[in-house]
Amino acid sequence: MNDSKNAGSFIDGLVLNDVQREAVVYDGGPQLVFAGAGTGKTRVLTAKIAYLIKHTGVYPYNIFAATFTNKAAAQMRERIEQITGIPSTGLWIGTFHSMCARILRREAHTLGYTPAFSIYDDADQLSVIKKVMKLLHIEERTAQPKHLLNIISRYKNACIPCDELEGTGRTFFEKETINVYGHYQRELKAAMAMDFDDLITNVIYLFRKHPAVLEAYQNQFKNVLVDEYQDTNLAQFYLVRFLAQKHKRIFVVGDDDQSIYSWRGAKIENILSFDKQFPGTKTYTLEQNYRSSQTVLDFANSVISTNKTRAQKKLWTSKSGGSAVVVTRYLDDRQEAASIALKIMELGKKNIPLGDVAVLYRTNAQSRVFEEVLRKNNIRYILVGGISFYERKEIKDAIAYLRLLANPKDSISCERILNVPARGIGEKTQERLAALAAGKGCSMFEVIMAGDAAALEGRAGKGLEEFRQVFIGLRDLAAKGAPPDEILSQMLSDTGYTDLLAEDDSEESRARLENINELLNALVVWSDENPGKTLSDFLEEVSLAADIDGWKQNGDAVNMMTLHSAKGLEFRTVFLVGLEDGLIPSRQNFDDESKIEEECRLFYVGSTRARESLECSHVNNRLRFGMRLDMEPSRFISCVPASLYRFVDRSMDCLTPPRPAFQSRAGAPVPVRIKKDDPVRQPVYDDFSQETVQYRMGQLVMHGKYGRGKVLAISGFGPDLQVTVLFQDGNRRRMMAKFANLQAL
DNA sequence: TTGTTTATTCTTTTT
């Protein structure tokens, strides 16, 4: 970078180019930095904060810096400390969610919350919404719980509280949704819980209702900085505006070409209209890329140039050349994985550290084939995302115990573990408990702990008493100030949770036991590193941890993650896999132009992760939903001029024995799952269609119009017989068997 | 009430 035309100068030991330095030094109001991929975005932000602290007399305590992940925050904090030599303890740097949680714990009482409130993840949210729907007698097939949550989330992102919506619903559905929203919020409040959106939104409500509180925070945060500004949502914009209103010392960095979170409410308009929102904004554009080779950049530039709605810019680098971008076509996903594993091994032989290699894909499900083949070849890998550690059943159970201990109103956690391990407390008992709690105006857990429920007869009563004793023990321990890990291990032994797993000799139980021990270790380490912090602090960290936060680049392990997780990272060699229409762009976004553009940006983000070599691949045929589908190469590849990459077709190679594309299992009929010795459940014969066709689950069939498909479900009987078929185009159709005229394959 | 089998849906992406 020293040979570039705007030769670098140093600020506090950081090399900066002219534009970067100007942005760091300027102190005349709002600043917006458009920073393309690899143009030193993090460097500028770090330098800016360090500069503020070291040269302008701003205390770390006066800085509010929002990053996209906790990991990024931790790294930046460390770097800043290094540069300035000043302890960064007071510095507020973290994700919007974690910093808002911090504010809310402080101000909890103002909002009628306890500082130990629980934070609900989406599984918890789903439980709450289902509870509400049951209460309001809304059936799940009339309105999907996830859809309702989505609408609620949109209201929250716009910072519209439910009481403002009362009576505004026009259609029946709207009225119902608003009603659900109200009940949902009441349920959360009763449980002393907030969901992810609430963390931001409640801070906004706090500031709106209590100007004095707002002013205090405005006075504290004289400087507001935001990273990845293109992925902020409306509520986050309101927050930033609130905080920066007074001093107008706001500095945001982002790249509209890397906006990939609109489905989470992110508004690309935030960055595109920043200068209108903050008059007098000084705008900078960073276009010199320090990461990738020219060939990679040319490819990436071409990918993104097809998008219409974007701020014009073009990345360039002073590094010339680089190895050509390769696009390879494979026969199927297995060949793709096997060949890439082979290539990875060759890289290893060339002494390229595998920690500098990544396999990136659109969906988590795609990791499976790679895991299998890498394991078979003894290649170490690190998998980011998928089912994360904290989403595992046993971990969620353990956490629920701790949560309930910290927050006795947390009914969702209470219901989760009341009968785990099984204590004979079934659905009926739970209903009775809920009624009892409602009558007394307290939570289920409080009813149990008061001993009021001990009056319940028989097994259930006994189970409840057992449950109560466990928590009495835990409370004692907590009151004595025992460290969290001790509390957890006592819970595990008192409930018999560990014993139960130890008794069972299955592979699964052993894995679970291992996970539990891992959690225990994590708690020990955590308490060690965070003396004085409470159980709630730990639980908060757990709730707000991203998959990528736990990721540690390891010298000899290949990295595998989704394109979303890869944002902000870079690798020497990147394999961009599964580049097929339907995956990227996702089939579900086919009908929306703006979503297609976002998928294109995702492809762009992926391509720009590569420093030296970029290998893309797509397959003719892929296993999805347990069936083989024929795929077409992604439309985004088709848009790139052939001169910008080298195309290799390996789909004719016979690495795997040749077979018809569709019938992967050599046409072997899928075994029918019929209950043994039950004549009633023999395969259904449709005697009423012209031909006698025998349908069974998993049966491969041919349809005149839709082509091949797999029978997923059979319902009805005789002339009413219906079959649900998943077709090759990825769509599922339910059809009357007598008209469908399906042919067995 | 519990543990089994069977049916159904599901795959985007995550703080």
Next chain:
DNA sequence: GAATAAACAA
């Protein structure tokens, strides 16, 4: 094919 909901048997 895998995870979950629903249905069922013990």
